[in-house]
Amino acid sequence: MTDKRFHLAWFMNFTPDEWRAPFGQGGYPWDGQFYIEMAQTLERACFDFLMIEDKLMVPETFGSDRKYSLANGMMAPKHDPAPLAVAMGMATSRIGVVATMSTMAYPPFMLARLSSTIDSLTRGRFGWNVVTSAEDLAAQNFGMDKLPPREQRYEMADEYIDVVNKLFDSWDADAVVLDREKGIYADADKVRSVDHEGKYYKVRGPLNTVPSPQHRPVYVQAGASPRGRDFAARHADAIVSVANGVDGMKAFRDDIRARASAMGRAPDEIKVLFCITPTLGETEEDAQAKYVRETTSDHFCNDVLASISAITEIDFSLYDLDEPLPERLETNGESGTLDKFQQWGSGKTLRELAAAQGGGLVSSLELIGTPASVADKMGAAMAEIGGDGFLLTTPVLRVGRRYLIEIADGLVPELQRRGLVRTEYTHQLLRDNLTDF
Numbered sequence: 501m502t503d504k505r506f507h508l509a510w511f512m513n514f515t516p517d518e519w520r521a522p523f524g525q526g527g528y529p530w531d532g533q534f535y536i537e538m539a540q541t542l543e544r545a546c547f548d549f550l551m552i553e554d555k556l557m558v559p560e561t562f563g564s565d566r567k568y569s570l571a572n573g574m575m576a577p578k579h580d581p582a583p584l585a586v587a588m589g590m591a592t593s594r595i596g597v598v599a600t601m602s603t604m605a606y607p608p609f610m611l612a613r614l615s616s617t618i619d620s621l622t623r624g625r626f627g628w629n630v631v632t633s634a635e636d637l638a639a640q641n642f643g644m645d646k647l648p649p650r651e652q653r654y655e656m657a658d659e660y661i662d663v664v665n666k667l668f669d670s671w672d673a674d675a676v677v678l679d680r681e682k683g684i685y686a687d688a689d690k691v692r693s694v695d696h697e698g699k700y701y702k703v704r705g706p707l708n709t710v711p712s713p714q715h716r717p718v719y720v721q722a723g724a725s726p727r728g729r730d731f732a733a734r735h736a737d738a739i740v741s742v743a744n745g746v747d748g749m750k751a752f753r754d755d756i757r758a759r760a761s762a763m764g765r766a767p768d769e770i771k772v773l774f775c776i777t778p779t780l781g782e783t784e785e786d787a788q789a790k791y792v793r794e795t796t797s798d799h800f801c802n803d804v805l806a807s808i809s810a811i812t813e814i815d816f817s818l819y820d821l822d823e824p825l826p827e828r829l830e831t832n833g834e835s836g837t838l839d840k841f842q843q844w845g846s847g848k849t850l851r852e853l854a855a856a857q858g859g860g861l862v863s864s865l866e867l868i869g870t871p872a873s874v875a876d877k878m879g880a881a882m883a884e885i886g887g888d889g890f891l892l893t894t895p896v897l898r899v900g901r902r903y904l905i906e907i908a909d910g911l912v913p914e915l916q917r918r919g920l921v922r923t924e925y926t927h928q929l930l931r932d933n934l935t936d937f
Contacts, residue, residue: 503937504879504883504919504920505919505920505921505922505937506878506882506887506888506889506890506920506921507548507771507773507888507889507890507921507934507937508545508546508547508548508889508890508892508912508915508921509547509548509549509550509551509596509598509738509740509773509889509890509891509892510542510547510549510550510551510891510892510893511550511551511553511740511775511891511892511893511897512535512538512550512551512552512553512893512894512897512899513552513553513575513578513897513898513899514529514535514552514553514554514578514579514580514581514584515573515575515576515577515578515579515897515898516528516529516573516577516898517529517534517898517899517900518894518898518899518900518903519573520799521900521902523900523901523902524900524901527573530579532583532584532587532588535584535587535588536587536588536591538550538588538899538904539588539589539591539592539595539597540591540592541904541905541908542595542904542908543592543593543594543595544908545907545908545909545912546912546916546921546922546923546924546925547595548595548596548889548922548930548933548934549595549596549597549598549625549627549718549930549934550588550595550596550597550598551598551599551600551627551629551720551740551891552581552584552585552597552598552599552600552629553581553600553629553897554578554580554581554599554600554601554602554631555575555578555635555638555810555811556602556604556605556633556635556638556641556642557635557637557638557640557641558570558575558576558637559574559575559576559635559637559806559809559810560637561637561809561810561812561813561814561815562802562805562806562809562810562815562816562817563815563817564815564817568802568806568817569806569810572799572802572803572806574803574806574807574896575806575807575810581599581600581601582599582601582614582618584599585597585598585599585618585622585626586618586621586622589618589621589622589623589625589626590621590622592625593623594625594925594928594933595625595925596625596626596627596718596930596933596934597618597622597625597626597627598626598627598628598629598718598720599618599626599627599628599629600629600631601614601615601628601629601630601631602631602632602633602638603630603631603632603633603653603656603657603660604632604633604638604639604642604647604653605633605638605642607703608660608663608664608667608701608703609667609703609705609707611628611664612663612664612667612668612707613667613707613708613709615628615664615712615716615717616668616707616709616710616711616712616716617709617712618717619712619713619714619716619717620709620710620712620713623713623928624712624713624714624928624929624930624931625928625929625930626712626714626717626718626930627717627718627719627720627737627738627930628717628718628719628720629720629721629722630657630661630719630720630721630735630736631722632653632654632656632657633647633653634647634811634812634831634832634833634834635647635810635811635813635833636813637813647832649832650725650727650832650835651727654723654727654728654730654731655699655700656700657731658731658734658735659698659699659700659701660700660701661719661735662696662698663694663696663698663701663703664716665716666694666696666703666705667694667703667705667706667707668707668711668715668716669694670691670692670693670694670705670706670707671686671690671691671706671707671709671710671711672687672690672691672711673711673715674687674690675687675690675691675710675711676710676711686710691706692705692706693705693706694706713928713929714929714930714931718737718738718930718931718934719735719736719737719738720736720737720738720739720740721735721736721738721739721740722739722740722741722836723739723836724741724742724834724835724836724837724839724840725835725836728836729755729756729759730759732756732770733756733759733760733763733765733770734759734760734763734765736770737769737770737771737931737934738770738771738772738773738934739756739770739771739772739773740773740774740775740891741772741773741774741775741864742774742775742836742837742840742863742864743774743840743864744840744864745864745865746865746881746884746885748864749774749864749865749881749885750884750885750886752772752774753772753885753886753887753888754886756770756772757770768935769935770888771887771888771889771934771935772887772888772889773888773889773890773891774864774865774885774889774890774891775863775864775890775891775892775893776863776864776865776867776878776890776891776892776893777863777867777892777893777894778867778868778874778892778907778911779791779794779867779868779869780869780870780871780874780906780907780910780911781869781870782870783870784868784869784870784873787868787869787870788868791868795854795855796851796855798821800854800855800896801821801850801851801854801855802817803896804854804896805817805850805854807896807897808837808838808841811833811834811837812829812831812833812834812835812837812838813831813832813833814829814831814838816850819850820849820850821849821850821851822849822850822851823849823850824846824847824848824849824850825842825844825850825853828842828844829842841853865877865878865881871906871910871911871913871914872914874911874914875911875914875915875917875918875920876918878890878915878920879915879918879920882920892907922936
């Protein structure tokens, strides 16, 4: 009998929460306690992992300055995800924690060492969301005038993954022998230099951390362009995607699996998780009213536009909210997100495009209703797509306690009653839980 269960993960930001809303934390979560409690709540609901997004600059594209972002707490301030991943991981026991770290910002040795350390601290539950960064403003914080073209960034990232894999493999799994009688902690014959000298990176090695429980972290990626899909199919354990409806989701998953097969990988090694932002209510009418209320305000629309301006470096404040975009837009930034957002040819106004996302930039499927009806829609969609799960998030990645509880104590129990998601963890390691079904 085929296992019909699918995986659940959560996408979040280490930024102010829904600080303007009545049930928000208040916009000052910097001691991490709010997010630690969030991780514990998601672990109670048996989520596979939570993923912390990151950017490396204060946005200045929307309105051609940084005023909107800072005044509205929109993508700034934003704190470092790696220490938060440690805090959340050490306050939980089974849920995975995935941190976004850029190949542009971290030398390969530093990233491999950091990842190995966090995987040990979390007892084998760490993942790395692999990004190349998509903003010239970020590049300028690291000594560059602008980012390389997208194709070159992926070429660099391919070599980068090769380097960190060599570093993770520079210690054999049994290199630590702890032989008290002979006074040997680690067997030097089982630790080796990598001596990598490639087109972009030169690293001697070996890594100076012991092998972590997973040996290397789970790799998560979100490539959307053809080159990005090749990169994800080659390297990722889990791929997160934003698609247009069930047909788009199925087409994306089938494409990834075909690319993986062509590269000699078993497609089932890769879990494809689709971003969704459910809107839940006690009745269908309540949910619809909440959706309209939350997604049509000027505040919501401008937050969406400020967010997509930051990652595409296109100033959407220049366009009329109540008119369609006058031309198809292109970017050297996150092109897949831009294409999903602009829906070129649909005739929708900019306000309608923002609202259509049902959560900013991250809704693959319209899910508005009661927990029971949304659970039914999720199950039906996943059955048609074939797998592998959903990455849940909130409007423009902000979260409040009320929404978190609606998902963990409203939606998830409905999914569990239908046998669609796990009711307990069966493994210690994140990678094992991901490949469990």
